[in-house]
Amino acid sequence: MEHRLIETPIFRVLVVPVLLGFLALHGCGGSAGQGGGTSANAVNVSLAASSVAAAAPVAAGGTSTLARPAPPGNIDHAWITVHRIALLPANPLDPASGPDPDGEVVAESDGGPIGGMVASDVTPTEVDLLNLPSGQAARFLNALGNVPAGRYNKIRLYYTDPKVHFVGGADNTAMHATAHFHVDIHFVGGDLIIPVGTDPTGGVKVHDVSIVFVLGKDGLKIVVNPSKIVMRPQVFASVSAVEYVVTGVADNVDKVLGSFDIATAGGDSFRVEYDSGTAWLFRDDVRWVWAGADRGIPALRDGAVLDVIGGFDALRVLQAKDILVNLLFVRTGVVVSGNPASGWNPDNTLTLSLSSDNTVFPAPSRAGALYDNAVFPFGALGDAAVVKGVNVTARGFAATGGVEAFWISVGP
Numbered sequence: 001m002e003h004r005l006i007e008t009p010i011f012r013v014l015v016v017p018v019l020l021g022f023l024a025l026h027g028c029g030g031s032a033g034q035g036g037g038t039s040a041n042a043v044n045v046s047l048a049a050s051s052v053a054a055a056a057p058v059a060a061g062g063t064s065t066l067a068r069p070a071p072p073g074n075i076d077h078a079w080i081t082v083h084r085i086a087l088l089p090a091n092p093l094d095p096a097s098g099p100d101p102d103g104e105v106v107a108e109s110d111g112g113p114i115g116g117m118v119a120s121d122v123t124p125t126e127v128d129l130l131n132l133p134s135g136q137a138a139r140f141l142n143a144l145g146n147v148p149a150g151r152y153n154k155i156r157l158y159y160t161d162p163k164v165h166f167v168g169g170a171d172n173t174a175m176h177a178t179a180h181f182h183v184d185i186h187f188v189g190g191d192l193i194i195p196v197g198t199d200p201t202g203g204v205k206v207h208d209v210s211i212v213f214v215l216g217k218d219g220l221k222i223v224v225n226p227s228k229i230v231m232r233p234q235v236f237a238s239v240s241a242v243e244y245v246v247t248g249v250a251d252n253v254d255k256v257l258g259s260f261d262i263a264t265a266g267g268d269s270f271r272v273e274y275d276s277g278t279a280w281l282f283r284d285d286v287r288w289v290w291a292g293a294d295r296g297i298p299a300l301r302d303g304a305v306l307d308v309i310g311g312f313d314a315l316r317v318l319q320a321k322d323i324l325v326n327l328l329f330v331r332t333g334v335v336v337s338g339n340p341a342s343g344w345n346p347d348n349t350l351t352l353s354l355s356s357d358n359t360v361f362p363a364p365s366r367a368g369a370l371y372d373n374a375v376f377p378f379g380a381l382g383d384a385a386v387v388k389g390v391n392v393t394a395r396g397f398a399a400t401g402g403v404e405a406f407w408i409s410v411g412p
Contacts, residue, residue, distance in 0.1 A: 202266015
């Protein structure tokens with residue numbers, strides 16, 4: 001019997017097996033790649049085997065250099081199907097919040113849920129804990145829409161159908177469901193700190209938190225007894241700083257200081273700072289492209305709709321790692337003017353076959369605008385590709401008589 005992982009792309013697969021991350025950006029969300037993605041307006045927990053920490057927020061493959069705690073040598077797969085996820089707050093006065101490496105304590109079994117716990121059912125997803133996907137992840141925490149700011153000391157995975165496969169075996173063997181069908185991932189060396197509460201509908205979402213299993217005796221352990229196969233119900237991990245994606249409208253843009261305010265739909269406003277290390281991208285309602293600072297900064301202005309990815313500092317200033325400028329004003333049409341050898345007007349504008357507002361003003365200049373193919377594989381082009389009779393899609397900001405277009409696609 002063959003079991004396949006349910007895999008979905010993620011922005012960054014950082015180091016090893018568990019990632020807490022928000023993957024959806026404003027609008028289409030999902031994989032912020034040239035092909036669009038699926039919506040996921042929430043916090044996510046992911047399992048992943050390894051990573052390449054890349055500058056681009058794109059899923060990257062790689063091979064883990066970390067040893068995985070070995071199960072018995074004759075087990076090559078260990079599957080669980082996760083159907084519910086929870087974040088549990090740190091509470092030193094609550095004995096149930098402390099780790100019990102080999103026990104089967106269930107905090108909710110008698111007194112109800114732990115106070116402050118954030119939990120939700122998720123789409124059942126089967127994961128092989130011994131063969132976690134490299135560069136892809138099974139995302140779990142899609143359902144937690146509002147996570148309060150605070151300190152959390154573990155993640156709880158609720159699962160069904162635990163099973164293992166023995167090397168050379170014809171089929172799978174059921175595991176004993178320890179801890180009443182849940183696995184707790186405890187944070188050591190520092191709790192998970194959520195500095196700003198999430199509000200997906202308002203535009204404040206968690207993007208990424210790397211959570212790394214502690215290897216050795218506290219790692220994942222599977223024990224084969226004569227009567228049953230047991231998986232350790234407690235696993236220990238370390239956690240990194242939280243990154244957010246904040247969606248909103250820019251105001252008070254100061255390109256000298258490299259800062260602006262971003263006002264979210266939920267009513268919150270945050271100060272944002274960027275520098276030479278910030279990556280700039282353009283996006284429409286389907287896909288995104290790399291813009292670079294030479295195009296991205298000129299497109300930054302009061303009133304622009306932005307997705308900003310980064311971490312909050314001690315003063316709650318969002319330090320931008322990536323800024324996506326949403327180019328939502330679009331004009332599509334056939335180029336109708338220009339001499340026979342070119343579609344360009346003498347003033348370096350384009351005239352489209354539209355009844356009104358049909359002028360394209362390339363920005364920041366004719367040569368400086370971003371050009372690409374309108375269909376996959378969306379290869380890069382130059383202004384010479386724009387000729388009379390070709391269809392173009394121009395994206396940017398409304399201008400008198402047309403569109404100030406920072407991104408122009410040619411064809412089909």
